[in-house]
Amino acid sequence: MIAFVADTHALIWYLFNDPRLSTKARKAIADAADAGLEIGISSISVAEIVYLIEKGRIPSSTLDEVLRVLNDAERELKEVALTADIASHMRGIPREEVPDLPDRVIAATARLLGVPVITRDGRIRSSVLQTVW
Numbered sequence: 001m002i003a004f005v006a007d008t009h010a011l012i013w014y015l016f017n018d019p020r021l022s023t024k025a026r027k028a029i030a031d032a033a034d035a036g037l038e039i040g041i042s043s044i045s046v047a048e049i050v051y052l053i054e055k056g057r058i059p060s061s062t063l064d065e066v067l068r069v070l071n072d073a074e075r076e077l078k079e080v081a082l083t084a085d086i087a088s089h090m091r092g093i094p095r096e097e098v099p100d101l102p103d104r105v106i107a108a109t110a111r112l113l114g115v116p117v118i119t120r121d122g123r124i125r126s127s128v129l130q131t132v133w
Contacts, residue, residue: 002078003037004028004132005110007119008045008102011077012058015065025118028132033076040080040113041070044105080109097127 006014006029013021014029029039049066052058070079080086082105089108098104103121107129110117116130125131 001037002040002080002113002115003032003035004115004118005040005042005080005106005113006045006077007106007117007121007124008048008052009120010118011041011045011066012049012062015069016062020120022120022133025120025132028118029076037076038078039076039118040109040115041066041077042080042086042102042106042109043082044102046070046079048102080113082109086112093127093129098123 010021010025012018014026032039046063046066049058049063053060053063069075069077086105086108089112090104092111093104093107095104098107100123103124107117107124107127110129116132117124118132119125120133125133
């Protein structure tokens with residue numbers, strides 16, 4: 001069962017133990033894992049990682065690590081595929097509040113699943129969604 005959906009940067013910061021991931025977010029992930037729950041990772045985050053690599057904003061090894069972890073059945077991180085149902089739920093995320101397409105997909109994924117988003121993004125945090133940071 002998925003307890004949270006992590007946005008792209010929260011995923012990267014978690015995997016690489018980056019101090020930019022808040023203590024509260026790190027604890028939420030650890031507590032969920034300890035309870036046998038999963039953290040959902042939208043497939044759009046994987047695409048966004050490719051984009052960030054191409055822009056030179058993150059190391060190219062990031063994609064390999066993310067793919068390795070998502071393919072490890074023992075890990076708490078589970079990919080959530082972008083579906084028509086998720087796209088439909090984007091209508092409930094006002095574009096004025098969350099204008100970035102990947103962020104809206106991540107937010108709609110969390111909304112569909114009925115779970116909070118783990119994110120530092122101010123627009124998502126000030127939106128209609130429940131968040132953890």
